Amino acid sequence: xxxxxxxxxxxxxxxxxxxxxxxxxxxxxxxxxxxxxxxxxxxxxxxxxxxxxxxxxxxxxxxxxxxxxxxxxxxxxxxxxxxxxxxxxxxx
Amino acid sequence: xxxxxxxxxxxxxxxxxxxxxxxxxxxxxxxxxxxxxxxxxxxxxxxxxxxxxxxxxxxxxxxxxxxxxxxxxxxxxxxxxxxxxxxxxxxxxxxxxxxxxxxxxxxxxxxxxxxxxxxxxxxxxxxxxxxxxxxxxxxxxxxx
Numbered sequence: 628x629x630x631x632x633x634x635x636x637x638x639x640x641x642x643x644x645x646x647x648x649x650x651x652x653x654x655x656x657x658x659x660x661x662x663x664x665x666x667x668x669x670x671x672x673x674x675x676x677x678x679x680x681x682x683x684x685x686x687x688x689x690x691x692x693x694x695x696x697x698x699x700x701x702x703x704x705x706x707x708x709x710x711x712x713x714x715x716x717x718x719x
Numbered sequence: 720x721x722x723x724x725x726x727x728x729x730x731x732x733x734x735x736x737x738x739x740x741x742x743x744x745x746x747x748x749x750x751x752x753x754x755x756x757x758x759x760x761x762x763x764x765x766x767x768x769x770x771x772x773x774x775x776x777x778x779x780x781x782x783x784x785x786x787x788x789x790x791x792x793x794x795x796x797x798x799x800x801x802x803x804x805x806x807x808x809x810x811x812x813x814x815x816x817x818x819x820x821x822x823x824x825x826x827x828x829x830x831x832x833x834x835x836x837x838x839x840x841x842x843x844x845x846x847x848x849x850x851x852x853x854x855x856x857x858x859x860x861x862x863x
Contacts, residue, residue, distance in 0.1 A: 633778065633782075635777065635778055635781050636781060636826075637815050637825045646781075646782070646785065672815075681816065683815075683816065683817055685774040687774070687775060690775055710774075710775070710778055712774035712775070712777065712778055713774075713815050713825065714771055714772075714774065714812075715771070715772040715774075715777060715794065715812070715825070716764065716769065716770055716771035716772065716812050717769065717770055717796060717805075717806065717808050717809035717812045717813075718742065718764070718766065718768050718769025718770055718806065718808045718809070719768045719769065719798070719801060719806050719808065
């Protein structure tokens with residue numbers, strides 16, 4: 628199923644400079660795999676060598692953080708919007 | 720040297736005070752080389768010691784900038800009890816992945832503005848964070 632993917636400027640360089648594009652997947656992990664196939668290097672931006680998502684990368688499905696749904700097993704429906712958003716943080 | 724209207728500087732200070740006891744954070748949008756608006760962003764960390772900008776709010780600001788032709792002029796946050804200078808954490812987190820200082824910072828062309836409430840009156844200073852984690856202060860020229 629076709630999913631609308633959104634990324635912010637930090638990740639755009641590995642997806643040909645696009646802020647929004649389409650990819651396929653029935654769960655988040657499949658979507659990530661499809662994006663990696665289309666844009667090699669994407670996975671390296673968002674996950675470690677074991678494929679676990681970096682804690683400083685936030686993934687949202689229709690504005691819901693997948694940490695509070697089902698992680699990478701979060702199901703997707705056609706037309707869903709998935710956003711990959713690096714954290715911007717700091718402090719003492 | 721960043722030229723920043725006093726009104727915008729006051730807005731950042733006001734935000735820092737409003738969000739006490741926690742750190743406040745936000746983004747300044749600009750166009751044609753000039754800062755235009757101060758945009759408060761929720762500090763998801765809700766902490767006096769750290770900030771984490773709400774990712775969805777950041778996405779929406781970025782999308783809005785694409786529509787209007789504006790750009791990210793500055794990222795600001797407050798230090799509630801320490802100096803207006805980027806902490807080691809601030810510097811590490813300016814890179815993606817965090818701490819990869821030999822890369823370009825996430826936002827190489829924008830200013831990092833610190834609002835310190837450690838003294839009265841509050842202090843506002845602007846910096847660039849460069850590859851290697853170098854910090855360069857840029858003296859703010861405040862305009863009415």
